[in-house]
Amino acid sequence: MSGLWLEAEAESKLYHYILSVLEKRGFNVDGVRFDEPKTQFPVNGRRADLAVILAGGKPLLIIETKRKYEERGYYRVVRSIMPTSRAVIDQALWYAIYSGAPYFATTNGRVFALFRRPEAGEKFSFDTHRILIRERITINEEFAEEILITVSRLYKKVPVAVTPLDWSFIILLRDFVTWLSETIEPLIRRKIRVDEGFRARYEGFAGEVGYKPDASQLAKEMAYVFMNKIIFYKVLERHFKELGGRKLRPIMAPDSKSYLDILNRYFAKAVEVTGDFEPVFYTGIYDEIELPDDPFVLENINAFIEDMEHHRLEDLGSDIVGFIYEELIPAAERHALGQFYTPPAIAELITRWAVRSPDDKVLDPGCGSGTFLVKAYKRLLELKGYRESTEKAHKEILRQLYAFDINPFPLHLTALNLASRYIRAPSTEVNTIHTDFFRVRAEQTVVSPYIVKTAAGEVKREINIPRFDAIIANPPYTRWTEIPEKTREAIKDSIGKLLSEYNLTAQVQRGIEPGIYIHFIMHAHSMLKEGGRLGMIISDSWLQTDYGIDFGRFLLDHFKVKALIDISARVFPVPLIGTCIILLEKCDNEKERGENQAVFMYADISEKEAFKVDEILEAIEKPEKYGDRYTLRVLKQGEIPRNQKWINLIFDANAILDELKRKTIKMAEIFEPSYGNATYLYLASRRKIGGPRNLGTKEFFYLDEEKVQQYGLRDYAYPALTSARYAKWFTFTKEDWEDLKNKGAPCYFFMCHEPREKLPKNVLDYIRWGETECRTMIRGTRGGGKICSQALACQAREKKKDLFYGWYDLGGVEKAPIMAIRQSRYKTRFIMQKFDVVTYDAIVTLIPKSELDDLELKALLAFLNSSFAQLYIETTGRTTGAVGPVSLEVKHTEEMPILNVKAPRQEDIELLASLFDGLEAEARRLGGADTMENIEKLWDTVIEKIDVEVASILGLPRELAKTMMKRRLQRAEEAAPEAIKGEEEPRLKPPKKPERQTSTDKNIPLDKFLSEK
DSSP states (O other), X not given: OHHHHHOOSHHHHHHHHHHHHHHHTTTEETTEEBXXXXXXXXXXXXXXXXXXXXXXXXXXXXXXXXXXXXXXXEEEEEOOOOTTSHHHHHHHHHHHHHHTOSEEEEEOSSOEEEEEOOOTXXXXXXXXXXXXXXXXXXXXXXXXXXXXXXXXXXXXXXXXXXXXXXXXXXXXXXXXXXXXXXXXXXXXXXXXXXXXXXXXXXXXXXXXXTSOOOHHHHHHHHHHHHHHHHHHXXXXXXXXXXXXXXXXXXXXXXXXXXXXXXXXXXHHHHHHHHXXXXXXXXXXXXXXXXXXXXXXXXXXXXXXXXXXXXXXXXXXXXXXXXXXXXXHSXXXXXXXXXXXXXXXHHHHHHHHHHOOSTTOOEEETTOTTSHHHHXXXXXXXXXXXXXXXXXXXXXXXXXXXXXEESSHHHHHHHHHHHHTTXXXXXXXXXXXXXSOGGGOOTTOEEEEEEEEEETTEEEEEEEEOOOEEEEEEOOOOOOGGGSOHHXXXXXXXXXXXXXXXXXXXXXXXXXXXXXXXXXXXXXXXXXXXXXXXXXXXXXXXXXXXXXXXXXXHHHHHHEEEEEEEEESSOOSSSTTOOEEEEEEEEOOOHHHHHHOEEEEEEEOOOXXXXXXXHHHHHHHHOGGGGTTTSEEEEEEGGGSOSSSOTHHHHSOTHHHHHHHHHTSEEGGGTEEEEESSXXXXXXXHTTXXXXXXXXXXXXHHEEOXXXXXXXXOGGGXXXXXXXXXXXXXXXXXXXXHHHHHHTTOOXXXXXOOXXXXXXXXXXXXXXXXHHXXXXXXXXXXXXXXXXXXXXXXXXXXXXXXXXXXXXXXXXXXXXOSEXXXXXXXXXXXXXXXXXXXXXXXXXXXXXXXXXXXXXXXXXXXXXXXXXXXXXHHHHXXXXXXXXXXXXXXXXXXXHOEEOOTTSSOHHHHXXXXXXXHHHHHHHHHHTOSOSHHHXXXXXXXXXXXXXXXXXXXXXXXXXXXXXXXXXXXXXXXXXXXXXXXXXXXXXXXXXXXXXXXXXXXXXOOHHHHHHOO
8 A cells, every 4th residue: 555655646646545534434434334445446348547435336436537548459548637628527427327436536636527427318518517626636635535525425415515617617728728738848848959940939039028938838828829729719600600610620630730730720710701810819939839649639639629619718707818817827937027917806996097088099018918908998888888899899999909018928818808808890900019118109100910901902900009098007016137138228218318317227236126117107108198097006115115206206297196095905916015006197287286186095905895996986086085994195296295205195104203203312322223243244334434235245154064164164153143034033042043053054154354374274275265166146137156255345345454354354243232134024023132143234233332231122122123113114114126025224224213211210111121021932932023923913912012111101102003014914915806896706716615514523525625725
């Protein structure tokens, strides 16, 4: 049995786990008696992969995990199957019929499909005989137990939830893409390697779109486009008589090349008959898909074609294309591209605000799967007075919609999405344009890559780019260094002067990296008509950055800022991407802009009740009506400060902070903040010397115990804190440091404040290694890959021979009793240093100007970890990059209002000190203060008590401070893309987990288990 357990095949694993569960349960599940399961169960001269057997020998469930058939006289087994394929289902059904098993299932270890066997004389139907269709399963003992519980309940005629048909269809489609992409990936990989012509086209494609999909990703995209073509052809068959008479049926062909040739002739016929849909069927590099010469592969595609005869894509909601796209492209890859599928209700809110006239021309400059333009289509249809589309309305609307994207894959999706609005009315005027937005200018003409038929023959269509009435988008979230070089050049050409004028040119070395969404808005201004509207959902990180102040000046100088809506919940499935909706109206009249009433709203959607689009739109127009429901501020645009971070326009934090500043002292009065506490870092942070405020090279200066012993550096190894991740609590102790040392973590700095001539040979050898072989490892775009001694900070020390003996000399260590995490995900944590260590620039250290006793330090630390200190950091700190956490900078730390621990009564100091001890003890008990869950627990307990005491000592309200912290924590919660409700709830959702049944049996039904991902 142990051998079976180690096998990778689903069959072996299922057998092992099912048998294990039965043995533990005494072969009795929910009152149903079982015998031992059987692999290779004989059925009418063949063998089923696995049979679950009732006591008495009758099979209850047949499970098939591979495809078996004869080919040229040989028996063939294929393990790479598609469990939802009719070919695979039919095989399992045959075994169920001839064995008498009432239930049968197919699985490949990822997808599990459970069916009921038809009664005698009844024809099998996926629609009526499916029970559970689930994906992303894990085969383990718990899973096996749920299978047994579910089939036992079915046998006893106890109802179980059936997977809805639309969701089953989604799984079927995704299953097909996964199977096909894995099947073709080796061919694509080989093609890239050996086909010079294809490789050149592939490299050109990568250079154009700004990223190079590997063979795996290109195979996925090819498989998806291939699937779309089949589905869409089947849709067209139902609407065009000439295609209906030439139905796409399973294709018989001698080899894969002939198969693809025949299939492509069908697609060409669709374009010829409809006079349209080139963007759907002619897709550039994706048309170069190859299939293996394998009858099983062609059989599976044929089975999919047959399945599509019965499933109707057009019946499954308004944006099924986008929905599948969201799940098809891995989140990490979409994050790298800065691409996220827009929740339909967000698109609806923006579109309903921005599109006001039935004649509006609308642009989405980074269209993705087309969600915004689908909503714009519906909005224009309503404004034209139609309930449903007609041929006339469809053609009119398509002429009014424009989609740009640098990547042809989302353009294909948008074309498919728009074409699906009204299949009966083909139009050659779908304005999907494969281009970089920053290369397009208003009122220029671009040439479409698609051929259209005219009275003069076939020509490439010319598209005139108008000035737009509305520009709506979810632009990418990429930072400057992640933007493709060609796009960077296009940005400089299009808005370079504006960027310079508003100090928004990227300065990577200084950490100024405006996200590309800022460039989108600035360029979109030139594409709008006067009075045209712009609505976008963008990262909210700019609200808390210094460059955000400059971006705010641009907005005030070019638009009426109609509304800024900050959303509390995380809408996109990547942590810490907070979002805001910005609604702008182009206005060249300075006086009109000044008179505009700008609405700033904080939409807290953390509670169970979601906010509705209608309400938010009304709140923008009638803010006085919703003052009790939302955090709302209305400011006259001409009176908006031009030197403040815009987070302070949403939350009136200054009211509290001004009061706080009057009753406290500045940090700089008793501390000198520094990026780290190595002497070089201290001097650079205090601007006493020039040079970058970093070590220059952690590869050289960071040491672990093994490296110390290897080079004999014991006398030159100073205990260090080398990562903020290692400081999880509110104190850092000798025990914490020794734990790091014992785990092999880098826990020393190389600390050598001596001239070379006094150094032993082994230390000189180590320094020479830093001058010859050691290289910095940060990205080349950020100055990485240099010999360590040539790093900028190292060279700065080399030049200051009055302070340092050379590049290798950090100068010593400054005493720092308090440290703070510079870039905290959830809360800025101030830490008491109970064991002297040296640390780096990601830790802000507080170098004392005068002595504080232990009690005073703890009282101050209690204040620094309160909501009031966090409020100051949230409103003044810099949000790093395009999407990162709030950053505590030295200049802000100097100005930070802090409690004067020499002023309050002694009993107040003692109470605060004891509360800090309680905070540290609770953080240790929880296992750290570095996770969202633990921070929330601390916030609701010990920090709450600290807030009460600080508020009592200083006489301050504390609600706003808590709201700001709540906002940050909600960035880390599970993505809630449907938190804002629109008029059309998405139909396609995973089945809800059923309510847990009260039972002495601690197990849960299979449908509940399988829906947990």
